[in-house]
Amino acid sequence: MVNAQMKAIWSYRGFIWGSVQREFQSRYRNSLLGSVWAVLTPLATILIYTLIFSRLMQVRLPGMNDTLAYSIYLCAGILTWGLFAEIIGRCQTVFLENANMIKKLTFPRICLPVIVVLNASVNFLIIFGLFLCFLVLVGRFPGWVILALPPILIVQIALAIGLGIVLGIMNVFFRDVGQFVGIVLQFWFWFTPIVYPASVLPEYVQPWFRLNPMVSVVAAYQSILLYGQWPQWSTLIPALITAIVVCLLAVGLYRRRAGEMVDEI
Amino acid sequence: MTILRVHNLGKAYKQYFSHWARLAEWCLPSSRPRYHIHWALQNVNFEIDPGQAMGIVGMNGAGKSTLLKIIAGTTQPTTGSIEMKGRVAALLELGMGFHPDFTGRQNVTMAAQLFGFSVHEIQDLLPEIEAFAEIGDYIDQPVRTYSSGMQMRLAFSVATAKRPDLLIVDEALAVGDSYFQQKSFSRIRKFREEGTTLLLVSHDVGAILSICDRVALLHAGTMVKEGDPEEAIDFYRALLAEQDIGLIRQERQAHGKVQTISGRGEMIVSDIRLLDSNGLPIEAVEAGTRVTLEIRSRVNRPVPEVVAGFMIKDRLGQIMYGINSDRLRQPIEHLAAGDELVCRFQFAMNLGKGNYSVATALSRRDSHVTDNYEWRDGGFIFSVLNTKKPDFVGTVSLDAALEVQRISENQVNL
Numbered sequence: 001m002v003n004a005q006m007k008a009i010w011s012y013r014g015f016i017w018g019s020v021q022r023e024f025q026s027r028y029r030n031s032l033l034g035s036v037w038a039v040l041t042p043l044a045t046i047l048i049y050t051l052i053f054s055r056l057m058q059v060r061l062p063g064m065n066d067t068l069a070y071s072i073y074l075c076a077g078i079l080t081w082g083l084f085a086e087i088i089g090r091c092q093t094v095f096l097e098n099a100n101m102i103k104k105l106t107f108p109r110i111c112l113p114v115i116v117v118l119n120a121s122v123n124f125l126i127i128f129g130l131f132l133c134f135l136v137l138v139g140r141f142p143g144w145v146i147l148a149l150p151p152i153l154i155v156q157i158a159l160a161i162g163l164g165i166v167l168g169i170m171n172v173f174f175r176d177v178g179q180f181v182g183i184v185l186q187f188w189f190w191f192t193p194i195v196y197p198a199s200v201l202p203e204y205v206q207p208w209f210r211l212n213p214m215v216s217v218v219a220a221y222q223s224i225l226l227y228g229q230w231p232q233w234s235t236l237i238p239a240l241i242t243a244i245v246v247c248l249l250a251v252g253l254y255r256r257r258a259g260e261m262v263d264e265i
Numbered sequence: 266m267t268i269l270r271v272h273n274l275g276k277a278y279k280q281y282f283s284h285w286a287r288l289a290e291w292c293l294p295s296s297r298p299r300y301h302i303h304w305a306l307q308n309v310n311f312e313i314d315p316g317q318a319m320g321i322v323g324m325n326g327a328g329k330s331t332l333l334k335i336i337a338g339t340t341q342p343t344t345g346s347i348e349m350k351g352r353v354a355a356l357l358e359l360g361m362g363f364h365p366d367f368t369g370r371q372n373v374t375m376a377a378q379l380f381g382f383s384v385h386e387i388q389d390l391l392p393e394i395e396a397f398a399e400i401g402d403y404i405d406q407p408v409r410t411y412s413s414g415m416q417m418r419l420a421f422s423v424a425t426a427k428r429p430d431l432l433i434v435d436e437a438l439a440v441g442d443s444y445f446q447q448k449s450f451s452r453i454r455k456f457r458e459e460g461t462t463l464l465l466v467s468h469d470v471g472a473i474l475s476i477c478d479r480v481a482l483l484h485a486g487t488m489v490k491e492g493d494p495e496e497a498i499d500f501y502r503a504l505l506a507e508q509d510i511g512l513i514r515q516e517r518q519a520h521g522k523v524q525t526i527s528g529r530g531e532m533i534v535s536d537i538r539l540l541d542s543n544g545l546p547i548e549a550v551e552a553g554t555r556v557t558l559e560i561r562s563r564v565n566r567p568v569p570e571v572v573a574g575f576m577i578k579d580r581l582g583q584i585m586y587g588i589n590s591d592r593l594r595q596p597i598e599h600l601a602a603g604d605e606l607v608c609r610f611q612f613a614m615n616l617g618k619g620n621y622s623v624a625t626a627l628s629r630r631d632s633h634v635t636d637n638y639e640w641r642d643g644g645f646i647f648s649v650l651n652t653k654k655p656d657f658v659g660t661v662s663l664d665a666a667l668e669v670q671r672i673s674e675n676q677v678n679l
Contacts, residue, residue, distance in 0.1 A: 011381075012378075012379075014378045014383065014384060015375065015378035015379050018374060018375060018378050019375065022367055022371050022375065026366055026367060026371075098362075100362045100363070100364075101362035101364075102339070102362075103334075103339060103357070103362070104339060104355075104357045104362040105339065105355075105362045105376070105379050106337060106338035106339055106353075106355070106379075107379050173287060173291075174284065174287070174288065259340075259341040260341075262339055262340045262341075263278060263340060
C-alpha cells in the first residue's frame with residue numbers, strides 16, 4: 001500500500017513539482033512587495049515577542065542575559081513551529097480547498113498533501129536560511145552542531161504530515177475538525193516552551209511536558225541554535241515514536257476513506 | 266473487441282441520520298446501521314466497441330453524471346466493476362477543475378500534467394491548445410476572469426489535445442456558442458473516425474441523435490433502455506411526459522419500426538392513415554401534394570375535453586412540423602365512453618424526400634405533460650418522393666423560382 005502510494009507520487013512528480021512552483025509564484029503575485037511578505041510576517045512576530053517578553057516582562061534565559069540570546073531562542077522555536085503549524089493547517093483544508101479538482105479529475109489524492117508539505121518546506125528554507133545568515137553576521141553561528149538539525153526536522157515534519165493527513169481526511173467528513181484544530185494548535189503552541197523558557201514554570205508542571213512530543217523537539221532546536229550543543233538524542237525517541245504511529249494512522253485512514261471523500265465534498 | 270465493459274455497476278450514497286451518526290459509526294463500527302442507503306445507480310451493464318458513440322439521456326437525478334464520474338474514475342463504485350483499455354479524457358461539467366487564481370496557461374499545463382503528459386509534450390501541445398480554444402490574450406489572465414464559455418473552450422481544448430481512446434463529455438458543450446459547438450463536434454467526429462469511443466451526456470436530444478449510434482436511457486438509477494437511438498429517445502420523450510414508467514410500452518411493428526405508447530389510456534388511437542386527394546390511403550407521397558392525415562381514436566373512459574395533435578419527425582427524430590386542435594382553435598369536449606373521434610388534418614406535404622414518422626398526441630391540454638391520455642411515437646411511417654419537382658436538397662420544400670438577369674457593360678438601353 002505505502003509502496004503503491006510512493007509509486008503514484010513518483011509518477012505524478014511533474015504535476016507535484018509544477019504545482020509547488022505555481023503556488024509559490026501565485027502566493028505573492030497580486031501583492032506589490034511579492035515574496036518580501038514571506039519574510040516580513042515572521043519578522044514582525046519575532047519583534048513583537050522580543051519586545052513584550054524580553055523588554056516589558058523581563059523574561060531571562062538561564063545563563064544568558066542579553067536580548068539577542070532571547071531573540072535567537074525565540075527564532076529557534078517560532079520558525080520551526082511555523083513549519084509544523086503550516087503543514088498541519090494547510091493539510092487539514094487541502095482536500096476541501098481542491099474539491100473542484102478532486103471532483104473532476106482523476107489523480108492520486110495523496111499528491112495534494114505532498115504539495116502542501118513541499119511548499120511549506122520551501123517557505124521554511126527561505127526564512128530559516130535568512131536566520132542562519134543573521135547568526136553568521138552577529139557571530140553566533142553554532143558551527144558543526146548545525147548538522148543535528150536535519151534529522152530533528154525530519155521527525156517534526158513526519159509528525160506534521162501524519163497529523164495533517166489524519167485531520168485533513170477527518171475534516172472532509174466532520175467540518176468541526178477545522179475549527180477545533182485552530183484552537184488546539186494555539187494551546188499547543190503556548191504549552192510548548194517557545195516564547196518562554198521551561199524553567200519559568202512551576203515544578204509540578206514539568207512532568208506534564210513529557211506528554212507533549214513537541215517539547216523535546218523544540219528544546220533540541222534551542223540547544224543547537226542558542227547553546228551550540230548537540231541535542232540529547234534519547235529525549236527525541238517519544239517524538240519519533242509518536243510520529244511513526246501518527247503516520248501509520250494516516251496511511252490507514254487514507255486507505256479506508258480516500259475513495260469516499262469525493263462523495264462528501 | 267470492447268474498449269469499455271461495465272458490469273453490474275452500482276453506486277450507493279449513505280445518508281446519515283445526523284452528523285453524530287457518522288461519528289458513532291466510525292467509533293463503534295459493529296453497531297446497527299445509522300444511515301439510509303440511497304442508490305444513485307444500480308445494476309448497470311453495457312459494453313462499447315472502439316469508435317462507437319453512446320449517448321446517455323435521462324431526467325435530472327437519473328444517475329447520468331454519477332455513471333460518467335465512475336467511468337472517469339473520480340468516484341468509486343459501490344458494486345460492480347469497469348474494465349477499460351486505453352487513455353480516457355473526461356469533461357465532467359464545466360471547467361475541469363481549473364484553479365481560479367492561476368492563468369489559463371498555468372491551468373492548461375497543470376491539467377496536461379494530470380493527464381500524464383511530459384513537460385516536453387506539453388510544450389509541443391500548448392500552441393495547438395491555444396489556437397483551438399481561440400480565447401486570445403486571455404490565456405495569460407487568471408481563469409476567474411473567464412466567462413463560462415471561455416472556460417469550456419479551454420477545457421475542451423486541453424481534454425482533446427491528444428486523441429483519447431475514450432472521450433467522456435458531460436453536458437459540457439452546452440455552454441459554448443454554436444460556432445464552438447460545431448467546431449468541437451467536428452473534432453469529436455474526426456476522433457471517432459480514428460477509433461475514439463464517445464460517451465455523451467446531453468439534454469440536447471438533437472445533438473444526441475445526430476452523433477450517437479447508441480443511446481442509453483437512465484431512469485431512477487437504472488438503465489431502462491439501451492440500443493437504437495430513435496427508440497430510446499422516443500421512450501425518453503414519453504417518460505418526460507409521463508413520469509410513471511409503468512405507463513410506457515414499446516411495440517415492434519410489422520415494418521420493423523418500434524412504436525412507443527404512453528399515457529393513462531382514457532383514449533387510444535386506433536388507426537392512423539394518410540389519404541391522397543381522392544381519399545385513398547397511401548404510404549408514399551409526392552412532395553408538395555395535398556394530403557389528409559386521418560387519426561381515429563376510441564374513447565375508453567369519459568373525458569371532459571381533449572386536444573388532438575400530431576407531429577412529423579424525420580429519420581433522426583427531429584421534429585419537422587406539429588399542430589393540434591387547440592392551436593387550430595377547434596375545442597373538442599364531452600366525449601363519452603365508446604365514442605369514436607376522427608380528426609382529419611389537411612395540409613400540403615412540403616417536405617423533402619425521405620422517410621418520416623408520425624407521432625400522435627391525445628391530452629387534456631395543449632401540453633401533453635399534464636393529463637396525457639395517449640402519446641404515440643412512430644405510429645405511422647411514410648415516405649416522401651420527389652419525381653415532379655426539381656430535385657432539391659433539405660427537408661423543407663420552399664419552391665424556389667429562379668430569375669436570371671445578365672448585366673453586360675455594353676448593354677444598350679432600348
